[in-house]
Amino acid sequence: MSAAISNREFLRALVLAVAALALGAALLVTGYSLLVPVLHPEFEPSITGDRADAIVIPGKRFQPVVFGDAGTAGEAAVVSKLAKAPTEDHAVLVHRRQLRADQLPFLRLHMEGRNPALRVMLFWQRADAPGENHFAELDHAGAGPYLHNLLRHDEWKGTITELAVGLFGDLRGEAVTLHSVALEPYSYRGLLQTVWTEWTAFTPWTQSSINVYRGVPVGALVFPVPMIAAWLATGIVIIVLWRMAFRERSRPSRAWLPAAIAIGIAWAALDALWLQQLFRQNAETRYLFAGKTLHEKKLADWDGEYYAASSWIKDSWDSSADELIILHEESHLALAQRMRFHLLPELKASTIRPISRLWLERAAENFDRVVVLSAPGTDPDTLDELQEALTGKHTGNWRIIGTKGPVAIYATNRAKEWDEP
Numbered sequence: 001m002s003a004a005i006s007n008r009e010f011l012r013a014l015v016l017a018v019a020a021l022a023l024g025a026a027l028l029v030t031g032y033s034l035l036v037p038v039l040h041p042e043f044e045p046s047i048t049g050d051r052a053d054a055i056v057i058p059g060k061r062f063q064p065v066v067f068g069d070a071g072t073a074g075e076a077a078v079v080s081k082l083a084k085a086p087t088e089d090h091a092v093l094v095h096r097r098q099l100r101a102d103q104l105p106f107l108r109l110h111m112e113g114r115n116p117a118l119r120v121m122l123f124w125q126r127a128d129a130p131g132e133n134h135f136a137e138l139d140h141a142g143a144g145p146y147l148h149n150l151l152r153h154d155e156w157k158g159t160i161t162e163l164a165v166g167l168f169g170d171l172r173g174e175a176v177t178l179h180s181v182a183l184e185p186y187s188y189r190g191l192l193q194t195v196w197t198e199w200t201a202f203t204p205w206t207q208s209s210i211n212v213y214r215g216v217p218v219g220a221l222v223f224p225v226p227m228i229a230a231w232l233a234t235g236i237v238i239i240v241l242w243r244m245a246f247r248e249r250s251r252p253s254r255a256w257l258p259a260a261i262a263i264g265i266a267w268a269a270l271d272a273l274w275l276q277q278l279f280r281q282n283a284e285t286r287y288l289f290a291g292k293t294l295h296e297k298k299l300a301d302w303d304g305e306y307y308a309a310s311s312w313i314k315d316s317w318d319s320s321a322d323e324l325i326i327l328h329e330e331s332h333l334a335l336a337q338r339m340r341f342h343l344l345p346e347l348k349a350s351t352i353r354p355i356s357r358l359w360l361e362r363a364a365e366n367f368d369r370v371v372v373l374s375a376p377g378t379d380p381d382t383l384d385e386l387q388e389a390l391t392g393k394h395t396g397n398w399r400i401i402g403t404k405g406p407v408a409i410y411a412t413n414r415a416k417e418w419d420e421p
Contacts, residue, residue: 024234059178062093139201309407310342
């Protein structure tokens with residue numbers, strides 16, 4: 001049996017592990033920075049082309065064009081109320097300026113008051129397509145300045161003639177302060193700060209998070225798991241080379257100790273990234289659901305509009321024996337599945353299908369009621385594909401029973417009479 005590890009031996013192993021990881025990080029960062037033109041060829045024009053100076057635009061230079069209540073505070077723009085809209089409340093602030101996109105790949109946004117329910121978008125127009133808006137959703141990395149890689153978006157190119165910052169969602173009673181928007185040229189420092197912003201950006205969990213949660217935006221420059229794995233591998237190689245060069249100074253039986261410590265440090269670093277996401281999600285969950293009844297929690301959830309509609313349907317429906325089908329827009333299958341869940345146990349929707357003339361005709365033959373779902377915040381009666389299909393000979397005399405938010409209910413020719421509540 002080997003002797004216990006002494007404090008001195010553990011300390012030496014700890015110092016070696018930390019030094020090896022520090023040197024490994026330096027080598028990895030240097031190598032990554034030098035290989036950017038190979039790993040991310042979209043940066044090559046910014047690296048090899050003419051270098052431009054950074055452009056810093058104070059928030060007050062952005063003119064509010066859509067808003068509920070807005071003003072200025074010193075050099076900053078302040079939005080305290082969003083404009084009401086059917087789909088999503090929003091505010092838009094515009095600044096007209098010409099610049100070359102290929103010279104300025106990084107956006108540094110300094111904004112305070114943002115919350116996870118508020119999406120921030122950058123819009124721009126180009127000289128080659130006047131009047132056409134392009135946009136990018138900016139990552140949520142907390143308060144203060146943080147960088148965004150604009151080259152993640154193919155439309156960031158050519159001569160930019162107009163910039164706009166859009167706020168969409170819910171202010172949650174707090175004003176948002178836009179201090180500045182800065183466009184910066186390529187630099188190693190900007191590159192590494194952008195990577196860190198992407199690693200610490202927060203996206204609230206959704207129904208699909210049970211299957212996968214990347215923790216970083218889609219299109220991120222580098223994902224943390226492979227980078228930390230490469231960092232650990234480099235550190236262990238350095239430890240092995242060090243021990244081979246100075247073998248006589250160490251006990252062979254303890255060769256594993258520095259590597260084990262290095263593995264522990266790398267694991268803790270990766271876990272720290274996950275924990276900061278978990279803590280932020282915990283705060284978001286408490287905000288949404290703490291102190292509420294079950295009914296109030298369901299109304300506050302991401303599918304609250306559909307839960308409210310399902311409750312209305314169940315309170316109004318007079319026959320659980322009716323055959324029911326749910327039709328949805330092509331990209332909203334998850335909402336249709338949630339709608340079916342909320343209707344249980346009183347009502348059972350045996351079929352869920354996308355809206356189409358085919359399925360509307362089949363619904364006329366096989367179902368008594370048709371529940372139609374549109375996107376959150378929209379009215380299903382405005383769906384072009386639905387209105388076109390309802391003109392057919394099988395569906396022309398359907399009766400609309402009622403609507404509740406993004407949900408509409410139709411009685412087919414098979415249905416018994418059911419008065420609108």
